[in-house]
Amino acid sequence: MPDQSQPFRALISASNLYRRKLCPGSAKAEEGLPEFSPSAAQRQGTDLHAKEYDEESSRDELKAGEKRALEKNKRMTEDFIRQTFLSLEIADPGPCRVFKEREFFLSDESGDPVYPAVPGHTDEVHWYPQHKIVFVFDSKFGRKPVQKAEMNYQLRLYFVMVQDEIGGERIFCAIRQPYLKSPEDFHSVEYITSEHAEASRREILQIIAECSKPDAKRIPSIDACTYCRAQGTARCPESRQFLRQVSRQHILALHPPTLEAMATDIIAAENVIEAWYDRMQFIAETYPELLQHYGLGFTQYTDSVRNIAAAYGKLAPFFDSERNTSSYDGFLRFVTNCCKLSVPKMRNYLIKHHSMTEDDAYALIVRELGVQHEGEDPIEGALIFSKPKKRMLVKTTKERS
Numbered sequence: 001m002p003d004q005s006q007p008f009r010a011l012i013s014a015s016n017l018y019r020r021k022l023c024p025g026s027a028k029a030e031e032g033l034p035e036f037s038p039s040a041a042q043r044q045g046t047d048l049h050a051k052e053y054d055e056e057s058s059r060d061e062l063k064a065g066e067k068r069a070l071e072k073n074k075r076m077t078e079d080f081i082r083q084t085f086l087s088l089e090i091a092d093p094g095p096c097r098v099f100k101e102r103e104f105f106l107s108d109e110s111g112d113p114v115y116p117a118v119p120g121h122t123d124e125v126h127w128y129p130q131h132k133i134v135f136v137f138d139s140k141f142g143r144k145p146v147q148k149a150e151m152n153y154q155l156r157l158y159f160v161m162v163q164d165e166i167g168g169e170r171i172f173c174a175i176r177q178p179y180l181k182s183p184e185d186f187h188s189v190e191y192i193t194s195e196h197a198e199a200s201r202r203e204i205l206q207i208i209a210e211c212s213k214p215d216a217k218r219i220p221s222i223d224a225c226t227y228c229r230a231q232g233t234a235r236c237p238e239s240r241q242f243l244r245q246v247s248r249q250h251i252l253a254l255h256p257p258t259l260e261a262m263a264t265d266i267i268a269a270e271n272v273i274e275a276w277y278d279r280m281q282f283i284a285e286t287y288p289e290l291l292q293h294y295g296l297g298f299t300q301y302t303d304s305v306r307n308i309a310a311a312y313g314k315l316a317p318f319f320d321s322e323r324n325t326s327s328y329d330g331f332l333r334f335v336t337n338c339c340k341l342s343v344p345k346m347r348n349y350l351i352k353h354h355s356m357t358e359d360d361a362y363a364l365i366v367r368e369l370g371v372q373h374e375g376e377d378p379i380e381g382a383l384i385f386s387k388p389k390k391r392m393l394v395k396t397t398k399e400r401s
Helices: 014-022 026-030 040-053 064-087 153-165 193-212 237-252 256-261 263-286 308-320 328-340 343-354 358-369
Strands: 097-105 119-128 133-139 170-176 186-192 294-296 301-305 371-373 384-388 393-395
Touching: 014 026, 014 119, 014 153, 014 193, 026 193, 040 064, 040 097, 040 119, 040 133, 064 133, 064 170, 064 186, 097 153, 119 153, 133 153, 153 170, 153 186, 153 193, 186 193, 256 263, 263 294, 263 393, 301 343, 308 343, 308 358, 343 358, 358 384
Parallel strands: 133 170, 371 384
Antiparallel strands: 097 119, 119 133, 170 186, 294 393, 301 384
16 A cells, blocks of 8 residues: 555545534635744644654654553553443454545545545554444644544544445444543544445535635634634734634633733734834835835824914904804804814814715815925914824735735
8 A cells, every 4th residue: 555644635634624614614725825934732743643654663752641641542542442342242354354544535425536636644544344334543643632523524524435446334433532631532433334425425515615605704812713713814814803702702711920021922923914014104205116915095184273263363254154053052062172272173163064975165275274284484474383293004905926
């Protein structure tokens, strides 16, 4: 049998089928994106899978806990197979064929391979042809409990694939998590081919069909987003707000001592963010052609009134129209707040009481009061001083060529 220890990468596979069910749009969102760099825990899991695949390889470099994990997996496997045959009152299991790190592919109802290919990379398969019984084992070397076997879509897809290629009337699929304690360390589900095969296949094909739709929905959740390569990117804007909410909820749930212990890291992160923003803003101002996705936003201005009394005097006719109306009290309140007179307040007043548009109200204020722009020659009688704000770094809507 050829070495199949390196799994085939696909947008939809046994290992991500549950995520695709939760968020059908994640398949298209992840298309073409690079794989995450493996964490230390993931690298450890890969190394232990390799040792489990090749039992003859040296284990001298492994830590004592890693050796115990591999030994426990072997023991749980042997115990489960023995107990299963005892419960079925089978005294002689007969010959057994063992497949390790075996890749299977999904077929449709007609027996034709599904395209694009949907693979499933099993860790260990034991086939007892005399009784048409198959055992499928999947090893998880993480410390976090995974979905129970009876609800696990990875095992469900393994069942359908193994049944197509190997056969078997009864297929037992199990998850081994040697770093957990009993009963979390081992759980299994039994599939009866005649009862479960076609229903399971239809459900899986329906998940794939949903993912294939051009308008497949992206539905962020903890389980859907955790290992998704599109999380927090422009490919999945829905996940950005969701992840912000989750992060906020997580922070709010922490105890004060834990929050306090994070202070050094938070301050360091704040400094990194500030430095990144300043550098990006400098590049956007000086060498905008170097940036593909970011640039400076439109120039905005801060308008301040130099002489409030003079400004009010010039605009009094527009405010005096309120004296003979039922809103005269409102006018008095406006005069009371005259010390806080600003261009936005004047504009909003004209919009509200004179049915003006925002542009018309601003044009009237500029015409009546005059505007002096920073850096330009002085304008006699101008009562508004206009100063440009610092342009903000923004995400551009279109990629630069």
